[in-house]
Amino acid sequence: MNRLSYYGMTDPGRCRENNEDAYLLDQNGRCVIAAVADGIGGYEGGEVASYLACKCMSNYLRDTPDGDFGADFGADVLKQAVIYANNAVVSQQQNPRLCNMGCVLTAVLFDMERNLAYMCHVGDTRFYSYKDGSLVKLSKDHSMVGIQEDAGLLSEMEAMSHPQRNIITRFIGNSRLDWDTEYIVSRSFPIEPDAQYLICSDGLYDMIPSAEIARILAREGSPQQKVESLIEAANLAGGKDNVTAIVLEAR
Numbered sequence: 001m002n003r004l005s006y007y008g009m010t011d012p013g014r015c016r017e018n019n020e021d022a023y024l025l026d027q028n029g030r031c032v033i034a035a036v037a038d039g040i041g042g043y044e045g046g047e048v049a050s051y052l053a054c055k056c057m058s059n060y061l062r063d064t065p066d067g068d069f070g071a072d073f074g075a076d077v078l079k080q081a082v083i084y085a086n087n088a089v090v091s092q093q094q095n096p097r098l099c100n101m102g103c104v105l106t107a108v109l110f111d112m113e114r115n116l117a118y119m120c121h122v123g124d125t126r127f128y129s130y131k132d133g134s135l136v137k138l139s140k141d142h143s144m145v146g147i148q149e150d151a152g153l154l155s156e157m158e159a160m161s162h163p164q165r166n167i168i169t170r171f172i173g174n175s176r177l178d179w180d181t182e183y184i185v186s187r188s189f190p191i192e193p194d195a196q197y198l199i200c201s202d203g204l205y206d207m208i209p210s211a212e213i214a215r216i217l218a219r220e221g222s223p224q225q226k227v228e229s230l231i232e233a234a235n236l237a238g239g240k241d242n243v244t245a246i247v248l249e250a251r
Contacts, residue, residue, distance in 0.1 A: 002031055009245060014240070014241050016236065019242045021201050021203065024058050032113075034248060035054060036245075038178055041100040045101025046101060047195050057107060078109045093173060104172065105172050110197075121187075122171060128199075130196040135213060196247060196249050198213070201242065202247075203239070207238060212233060227247050
């Protein structure tokens with residue numbers, strides 16, 4: 001059984017007064033849930049959607065008995081939590097002020113007893129692993145630019161400065177989840193000893209390249225120190241967007 005230490009933080013950045021990012025970092029028995037949401041749909045709507053998604057996921061998982069996070073059910077429990085959050089956001093869209101709101105979301109459930117991590121992903125928040133000097137992106141962006149970058153049609157630097165990088169193709173707050181079983185991407189990964197895991201919003205990876213992210217994760221220090229360094233680096237690079245990061249270390 002691995003031991004997991006973790007820390008999360010969100011920051012509005014240097015150019016925005018409000019923060020449309022939110023994050024969830026909680027523990028239910030042997031499982032740790034970590035999620036980052038990034039709001040869309042305007043000044044107020046984005047804030048509401050990201051906060052609501054994280055709060056609803058937390059409530060759903062807290063109400064789920066620890067014994068229900070079995071080997072065959074961990075992925076399904078997390079997916080149902082995401083669907084629950086989506087339905088809550090869709091319901092709030094009945095408010096005319098919030099009719100266009102939504103958020104992107106990456107959520108990961110770490111089962112420390114079985115050494116498995118279950119990911120549910122919608123949008124362009126990201127999930128990375130880092131070990132032995134190698135930073136690996138475990139999620140794929142649901143955005144026009146991200147799809148091209150993952151296909152090798154754009155370099156990382158081209159994607160970071162692309163004028164259409166914020167056009168997303170999937171988001172929470174979409175009734176399509178009612179019938180499209182593939183809309184939420186679900187995957188599982190083994191939790192590796194001495195590996196680090198990073199969940200972040202685009203305010204991080206649009207500001208600093210993956211090589212710098214890897215350099216920060218390679219440093220000695222706690223998850224808190226690394227999260228603070230990542231956010232500081234994003235702000236020093238311009239801080240053009242809200243930035244959120246969660247770092248988890250398996251030992």
